[in-house]
Amino acid sequence: MRARRSCLAVPGSNPRFIEKAQGLAADEVFLDLEDSVAPAAKEKARENVVAALRDGDWTGKTIVVRVNDLTTQWTYRDVIDVVEGAGDRLDCVMLPKVEDASHVVWLDTLLTQIEKAHGLPRIGIEAQIESARGLVNVDAIAVASDRLETLVFGPADFMASIGMKTLVVGEQPPGYGEGDAYHYILMRILMAARANDLQAIDGPYLQIKDVDGFRRVAGRAAALGFDGKWVLHPSQVEAGNEVFSPSQEDYDHAELILEAYDYYTTVERRGAVMLGDEMIDEASRKMALVVAAKGRAAGLARARTFERPTME
Ligand code: GLV
Ligand code: MG
Numbered sequence: 001m002r003a004r005r006s007c008l009a010v011p012g013s014n015p016r017f018i019e020k021a022q023g024l025a026a027d028e029v030f031l032d033l034e035d036s037v038a039p040a041a042k043e044k045a046r047e048n049v050v051a052a053l054r055d056g057d058w059t060g061k062t063i064v065v066r067v068n069d070l071t072t073q074w075t076y077r078d079v080i081d082v083v084e085g086a087g088d089r090l091d092c093v094m095l096p097k098v099e100d101a102s103h104v105v106w107l108d109t110l111l112t113q114i115e116k117a118h119g120l121p122r123i124g125i126e127a128q129i130e131s132a133r134g135l136v137n138v139d140a141i142a143v144a145s146d147r148l149e150t151l152v153f154g155p156a157d158f159m160a161s162i163g164m165k166t167l168v169v170g171e172q173p174p175g176y177g178e179g180d181a182y183h184y185i186l187m188r189i190l191m192a193a194r195a196n197d198l199q200a201i202d203g204p205y206l207q208i209k210d211v212d213g214f215r216r217v218a219g220r221a222a223a224l225g226f227d228g229k230w231v232l233h234p235s236q237v238e239a240g241n242e243v244f245s246p247s248q249e250d251y252d253h254a255e256l257i258l259e260a261y262d263y264y265t266t267v268e269r270r271g272a273v274m275l276g277d278e279m280i281d282e283a284s285r286k287m288a289l290v291v292a293a294k295g296r297a298a299g300l301a302r303a304r305t306f307e308r309p310t311m312e
Contacts, residue, residue, distance in 0.1 A: 001149075001199060001227075002027075002028070002062040002091065002149065002199075003027035003028070003062065003228075003297055004027050004028045004062060004150065004199055004201055004227050004228040005027045005227070005228040005229075005240055005241045005243075005244035005245060005298070006025075006026045006027050006028070006228060006229065006231045006236070006237050006240030006241050006244070007026065007027065007028040007029075007030060007062075007064075007152075007201060007228055007229065007230045007231065008021055008024060008026035008028065008029045008030070008230075008231050008232075008237065009030060009032055009036065009066075009204065009230055009231070009232055010029055010030065010031050010032060011032050011036035011037055011045070012031045012032050012033045012036075012037055012045035012046070012048050012049040012052075012065075013036075013037045013038070013041040013044065013045040013048065015048055015052070018031065018048065018049075018052045018056065019056075020234075022056050022057050022058060024234055024237050025237055025238065025241065026061065026231060026237050026240075026241075027061065027062060027228065027241070028061060028062035028063070028064060028228070029058065029061050029062075029063055029064070030063075030064035030065065030066050030094055030126075031048075031049045031052060031053070031063075031064070031065050031066070032045075032065075032066045033045050033046060033049065033065065033066060033067050033068055033074070033078050033082075034066050034067065034068050034069065034096050035096070042068070042074050046077070046078060046081045046082060049065055049082055049086075050081065050082060050085035050086045053065075053082070053085070053086035053089040053090060054085070054086050054089065058089070062091050062092070063089065063090060063091050064090070064091060064092045064093070064094050064126060065078075065082050065090060065093055065094065066093075066094040066095075066096060066128075067079055067082070067093055067094070067095060067096075068096070069095070069096045069097035070095075070097070070103050070106065071097070076110070079093060079107065079110050079111070079114070080110070080114065083111065083114045083115075083118075083120070083123065084114060084118060087114065087115065087118065087120040087121075087123060088120055088121060090123055091123070091124060092123060092124035092125060092126050092149055092150075093107060093111065093123060093124075093125055093126070094125075094126040094127075094128065094152065095107050095125060095126070095127055095128065096128040096130065096154065096157075097128060097130055097131060097134070097154070097157060098127040098128055098129060098130075098134050098141055099131060099133045099134050099137065100133065100134075100137045100140065100141065101137065101140040101141050101143070101144035102144075103127075103141075103144075104125060104127055104141055104144035104145045104148065105144055105145060107125055107145070107147075108125065108144070108145035108147055111123050111125075111147065122147070123147065124147050124148070124149040125145055125147040125148050125149065126148075126149060126150045126151075126152055126201075127141055127142075127144075127148060127150070127151055127152065128152045128153075128154045128157075128203075129141070129151055129152065129153055129154065129158070129189055130153070130154025130155075130156075130157035130158045130161065130203075131157065131158060131161035132158075132161050132162050133161075135158075135185060135188055135189070138151065138188060138189060138192040139192050139195075141192070142192040142193065142195070142196040142198060143196055148196070148198055149198060149199060150193070150198055150199040150200065150201050150227075151189050151192060151193045151198055151199075151200055151201070152201045152202075152203060152230075153185065153186065153189050153200075153201070153202050153203045153221075154203045155169050155170055155182070155202075155203045155204065156169045156203070156204065156206070158185065164181065168206075168207070169203075169204065169205065169206045170182075170203075170204075170205045170206075170213075170217040171213070171217070180220065182220070186202070186220075186221055186224055186226070187224065190224055190225055190226060194225070199227040199228070200225070200226045200227055201226065201227060201228050201229065201230070202217075202218065202221035202226050202228070202229040202230070203229070203230050204229075204230040204231075204232055205217050205218070205229070205230075205232070205236070206232070208232050208233040208235065208236065209235075211235050211236065211239055214231075214236050214239055214240075215239050215243055217229075218239065218240060218243040218244070219243050222243050222244050226244070227244065228240065228244050229243075229244065241298070244294075245294060245295065245298035245300065246291045246294050246295045246298070246300070248300060248303060250291055250295075251291060251292065251295030251300045251302075252302060252303050252304055253288075253291075254287075254288040254289075254290075254291035254292040254295065255288075255292050255295075255302050255305075255306075256275065256304070256305075256306050257275060257280055257284055257285065257287075257288035258285060258288050258289065258292055259305065259306035260273070260275045260280065260306050261273070261275075261280055261281075261284065261285045261288075263306065263308055267308075
């Protein structure tokens with residue numbers, strides 16, 4: 001699995017931002033040809049993106065291009081020009097506004113042809129779920145291609161699609177007094193992703209000056225189990241990486257559970273045992289594995305280790 005705690009959106013029409021993105025600590029950078037690029041700038045943006053993929057230094061980052069959605073006149077040429085021009089530098093193509101499985105099948109087929117024609121390595125797909133229809137079809141979308149790596153929530157387009165009564169992306173709509181208006185949507189996407197071993201990524205938070213707001217909204221998705229979130233500005237990158245990594249305390253605890261459980265099940269041959277005041281068993285090991293894997297991927301180092309009990 002590629003790291004995607006912070007997925008930086010960079011308009012393909014802005015060479016200065018593309019240059020700057022290379023020096024930021026985002027796990028993923030996606031160069032955008034869709035909604036951050038004006039119609040009149042679409043063709044030039046394609047050229048910028050190919051040049052940036054060829055000449056830029058993207059070492060250590062997951063590198064993605066978002067093409068235009070399938071209702072436009074641009075999509076086929078976006079895919080052909082970008083993949084023929086720099087497919088060997090690309091990890092994934094992101095397809096926005098995916099409404100049903102056929103959209104993903106279309107992209108899979110086109111990628112297969114271009115890869116064959118040019119002897120390119122295999123390119124993955126990220127699918128944005130950003131309409132009521134996309135969400136209703138999300139289970140079928142999630143199995144539409146084995147190139148799929150992530151399902152990505154697109155909150156702005158989604159809120160427009162369902163008529164949510166607010167313009168502030170990611171925040172609770174005024175008048176909705178109870179609960180979280182996004183809970184069902186996030187959970188629906190997360191279930192489809194997890195049922196098919198895909199990552200689940202939350203979309204943008206547009207109030208880029210409000211880093212606390214970003215942390216709050218990102219924390220909501222992270223708490224449910226999402227793997228990462230889009231970031232639009234350098235100030236959000238660090239916050240995103242932090243929110244989607246386990247805390248030092250949780251990481252240490254997870255490693256401790258793994259070590260203790262390994263010791264008790266193999267040396268003492270017991271299945272459910274006490275670790276301090278906590279009972280741990282096979283299910284605890286599974287939860288600990290997830291947290292430990294995220295912590296290791298985030299580069300956390302252990303602050304304490306398991307001490308074997310001394311024999312009486
Ligand atoms: C992202 O594409 C969004 O619509 O929020
Ligand atoms: Mg969108």
